[in-house]
Amino acid sequence: xxxxxxxxxxxxxxxxxxxxxxxxDHPAIGQIQGVVSDSFGKPLxxxxxxxxxxxxxxxxxxxSDSDGKFSFKQIDPGTYxxxxxxxxxxxxxxxxxxxADAPVNTTVTLASNEASEMQVIAKRLDASRNxxxxxxxxxxxxxxxxxxxxxxxxxxxPINQVLLQAPGVAQDSFGQLHVRGDHANIQYRIxxxxxPEGITGxxxxxxxxxADRINFLTGALPAQYGYRTAGVVDIRTKDGAFAxxxxxxxYGGSYGQFEPSLELGGSKGAFxxxxxxxxxxxxxxIEPPTASPNPIHDHTIQEKGFGYFSYLISSxxxxxxxxxxxxxxFQIPNNPGQTPNFTLGGTGPFSSAAxxxxxxxxxxxxxxxxxxxxxxxxxxxxxxxxxxxxxRFVPDPLGDLIFNGVASRVESSSFSNGLQxxxxxxxxxxxxxxxxxxxxxxxxxxxxSSLTFPVDPVTGTPSTLPETVVDNNAKTxxxxxxxxxxxxxxxxxxxxxxxxxxxSVNAYANGxxxxxxxxxxxxxxxxxxxxxxxxxYFTPPPTELIAPKTLSLFANTxxxxxxxxxxxxVLPERAHYFDVGATHQFTPALNLGLDTYxxxxxxxIDEGQFGxxxxxxxxxYKKGKVYGAEFTANYRQDNLSSYLNFAYSRAMGKEIVSxxxxxxxxxxxxxxxxxxxxxDHDQTYTSSAGAAYVWNGTRFAADAIxxxxxxxxxxxxxxxxxxxxxxxxxxxxxLLPLVGKxxxxxxxxxxxDQVNELRSGTGVGVGAPQFATRRAFYxxxxxxx
Numbered sequence: 197x198x199x200x201x202x203x204x205x206x207x208x209x210x211x212x213x214x215x216x217x218x219x220x221d222h223p224a225i226g227q228i229q230g231v232v233s234d235s236f237g238k239p240l241x242x243x244x245x246x247x248x249x250x251x252x253x254x255x256x257x258x259x260s261d262s263d264g265k266f267s268f269k270q271i272d273p274g275t276y277x278x279x280x281x282x283x284x285x286x287x288x289x290x291x292x293x294x295x296a297d298a299p300v301n302t303t304v305t306l307a308s309n310e311a312s313e314m315q316v317i318a319k320r321l322d323a324s325r326n327x328x329x330x331x332x333x334x335x336x337x338x339x340x341x342x343x344x345x346x347x348x349x350x351x352x353x354p355i356n357q358v359l360l361q362a363p364g365v366a367q368d369s370f371g372q373l374h375v376r377g378d379h380a381n382i383q384y385r386i387x388x389x390x391x392p393e394g395i396t397g398x399x400x401x402x403x404x405x406x407a408d409r410i411n412f413l414t415g416a417l418p419a420q421y422g423y424r425t426a427g428v429v430d431i432r433t434k435d436g437a438f439a440x441x442x443x444x445x446x447y448g449g450s451y452g453q454f455e456p457s458l459e460l461g462g463s464k465g466a467f468x469x470x471x472x473x474x475x476x477x478x479x480x481x482i483e484p485p486t487a488s489p490n491p492i493h494d495h496t497i498q499e500k501g502f503g504y505f506s507y508l509i510s511s512x513x514x515x516x517x518x519x520x521x522x523x524x525x526f527q528i529p530n531n532p533g534q535t536p537n538f539t540l541g542g543t544g545p546f547s548s549a550a551x552x553x554x555x556x557x558x559x560x561x562x563x564x565x566x567x568x569x570x571x572x573x574x575x576x577x578x579x580x581x582x583x584x585x586x587x588r589f590v591p592d593p594l595g596d597l598i599f600n601g602v603a604s605r606v607e608s609s610s611f612s613n614g615l616q617x618x619x620x621x622x623x624x625x626x627x628x629x630x631x632x633x634x635x636x637x638x639x640x641x642x643x644x645s646s647l648t649f650p651v652d653p654v655t656g657t658p659s660t661l662p663e664t665v666v667d668n669n670a671k672t673x674x675x676x677x678x679x680x681x682x683x684x685x686x687x688x689x690x691x692x693x694x695x696x697x698x699x700s701v702n703a704y705a706n707g708x709x710x711x712x713x714x715x716x717x718x719x720x721x722x723x724x725x726x727x728x729x730x731x732x733y734f735t736p737p738p739t740e741l742i743a744p745k746t747l748s749l750f751a752n753t754x755x756x757x758x759x760x761x762x763x764x765x766v767l768p769e770r771a772h773y774f775d776v777g778a779t780h781q782f783t784p785a786l787n788l789g790l791d792t793y794x795x796x797x798x799x800x801i802d803e804g805q806f807g808x809x810x811x812x813x814x815x816x817y818k819k820g821k822v823y824g825a826e827f828t829a830n831y832r833q834d835n836l837s838s839y840l841n842f843a844y845s846r847a848m849g850k851e852i853v854s855x856x857x858x859x860x861x862x863x864x865x866x867x868x869x870x871x872x873x874x875x876d877h878d879q880t881y882t883s884s885a886g887a888a889y890v891w892n893g894t895r896f897a898a899d900a901i902x903x904x905x906x907x908x909x910x911x912x913x914x915x916x917x918x919x920x921x922x923x924x925x926x927x928x929x930x931l932l933p934l935v936g937k938x939x940x941x942x943x944x945x946x947x948x949d950q951v952n953e954l955r956s957g958t959g960v961g962v963g964a965p966q967f968a969t970r971r972a973f974y975x976x977x978x979x980x981x
Contacts, residue, residue: 226273227271228276228294228300229265229266229267230265231263232288233305234306241261242282243264243266243306244259245259245280247278275291275293278290288307290303332683332729334418337363339358339410344410347899349447349925352445352457355402359410363826363843366879366906367901368906369483369955370483376822377823377845378427382429384431385428386430387431387433390423392636392638394561394610403500406431407433413427413430414427416730416774418681434470436470437463440462441980443458444458444981446977447976455475455476455478458472458473458474460472468506469504476496479494481524482966483967485530485966487967489971492532496524502518504518514567515565518563520561524556525555527553538598538601540597546595548599552592558585558586561581564579566578575620576617577618581612583611603662607643608740610638614634629680630679630683635675636674636675638673638675638703640671640672644743646667648662652752667746669743673703675736690716695712696710703737705736712730722781723780727777729773730774731773731775733769737767743813744763744765745763759861760861761857761861764853764854767816768801769801770798771795771797771798774794776793777789790828792825797821799817804960805961806963814854814855816855818850824844824845824846827840827841828840828841840883847877858961863910867910873912874913876907876962878912879903881903882901882904883900893930898922898924901921908956916954920948921952927942928940935979936981938977944974946971948971951967951970
């Protein structure tokens, strides 16, 4: 039986409250006590602590014990200075005031001399790296450690759920996100380096735990950003130079969830490291096809590991290595009560609730980066990367034949290797030049072995005995790009970033484009900033998702495409993108923002789930248009922090011009050829909100997401009912005898048990129905060390 973590949390809160109450009921009058720790919160033993009265007179001296604790008793009320010293650390001082009716409890922090020097160098290099990544003209949403910690699930929040807090991000099934009306088209970076794309299934490859800060860029992006441009998620990792020690966490609850994790960080000399690993097991790995709170056949096991290693070659250069691994095993949830469509010889009745389909996803990547800064003019970063991604879908041979007429075993893999460089050169106080290039070579393999029933070509009657059809494909694809841009400050309030990038793709479809970019930011007044931008985008289709189907192999079978179907190659998308917005600091605590955008596309790329494996396949609309507006508000004052985002979006496409065999050629394709239709992921209104408040040592948090509903029905003419979810969380930390600091967390997801249908199983490229999580309770404990 898995631990009851929410019950454990309640116990921790009660114990903490009892400890606090005992301290209040029995105050040690005239006592000053505390802990000596380093800058990472780690207790320091054997530190000398002096108690100094007014004028610097020493009235007491002691040493911290093995837990870093110290105390002074029978002290007269008044104001004192606590001065702590330890070899290898800078002295630390804290001023305290002792009253007659309560003791004083404090912490004295000492900065390591060695760590301090490393931190200064690391911060300088981080600032240099940040300078390689301009944001002029784009819209940016930042999430730091505080923002992540104040979410109801804290660092246990999956990365896609974290991004749902950003404006204009719509929720879909299988953990997918849609930004500003695009299907996926999200680029992920770690420390500024593009992570090569893997095969998208429904596992979250990235882990929130290793993120120190997340920058989310949208809009008209500078020339540095290409390929996936609906949104750029740049994750800045935690660093052992600033995160020494570790954290052991255990989290779980409803649906049998059990999720332990571990973080470790540290440094020695010029070398520092950060490591994290997690294990997740629960009985709701994928959104089920029914609204039942008890999904059938939906177990998952997921393991993730991440490591960041850095070595300071000198005060101006750094070598870093990132290694990551993610493996997930998923049962495909069943939809009971389905009617069999075919007869398999030698079998009797078969229940759809007894199907046994499974999928395994594996992703590994490595990034080696050399960074150099001159400190004044030239900065650059060179990165070599490699990624292997694999998806294996195992069907239920009998059940899939009976219900679908085909049982396909799908094995897809992608192996990418490449190089990325970014550099900046400050000509003078008005001009900063930036340039770089990107090259990636990918080997994509798709092996498909299908059991399907032969069909009599004369009568159209299917056989009751299956045959095997093998359809294997492989492709080596090249992606190349380079850019040059200038950040120009003609006058102090105005910054203009202009430039261009050139991209070329050589894959199932070939293409290239020179893409001009222009962005500007104008500081109208200290509290008000205006921005505007234009970008010409070139978006190649994801090679690893293209699995060309040899239609002739499936002729005269129950897996055959409709007569006259076409299988045209998927094309790169080309688009003109415009963005205008403003932000205003209404008060020191309240910040408001408004942004509008318009995108006009040729060969707009969309994706659909057409086969049995839950891997999406791309296709093109000949024409596309996307437009909308976003409003944001953030308020921070004392113990309260809150945010509100509201977005309007419209995404339309006309005439499907690739992978046509996936669609009905008689009714559906002709209709779409003559009408602009809503894209299946088009959601008119999207909103997110959240707040956190610290009261009496306990942090209360709440967030909510709202969507007016994705599209459904023939040619996406219908719309699902709105979905709405409220989540609550609270955390409490305290010091326990013999244990030290410990923190408990309690979370309620979908507080009102809302039945949220994300997909109905109808629409262009839509697979099975999906429903979001019903009400669930989670809890956990974590121990820093």
